[in-house]
Amino acid sequence: MGLIQQxxxxxxxxxxxxxEAENELRKLLSGTYDLEDLNAFFKLQQSAMDGHIKQxxxxx
Numbered sequence: 001m002g003l004i005q006q007x008x009x010x011x012x013x014x015x016x017x018x019x020e021a022e023n024e025l026r027k028l029l030s031g032t033y034d035l036e037d038l039n040a041f042f043k044l045q046q047s048a049m050d051g052h053i054k055q056x057x058x059x060x
Contacts, residue, residue, distance in 0.1 A: 001036075002033060002034060002036060002037040002040075003024075003028055003037070004025065004028050004029070004033055004037035004038075004040050004041055005036060005037055005040040007021050007024055007025055007028075008040040008041065008043060008044045009040075011044060011053060012043075012044070012047060012052075012053065015052070015053055015054065016053055016054040016055070016056055017044070017048065017053055017054070017055045017056060017057075018056050019056055019057055022055070022056075022057055025041065025044075029041065
């Protein structure tokens with residue numbers, strides 16, 4: 001499991017995207033990643049749009 005997938009799993013389990021996780025995802029997405037990590041990120045985006053997770057940076 002890639003690092004992006006691990007972060008996404010943690011976020012989905014907790015129900016919110018912390019500032020730290022968001023910053024780590026930005027850093028990881030600026031580098032090289034595989035298709036599974038990209039799909040995990042898309043799943044995270046969809047979950048946020050559907051209201052299944054809260055994005056802490058949007059609440060401040």
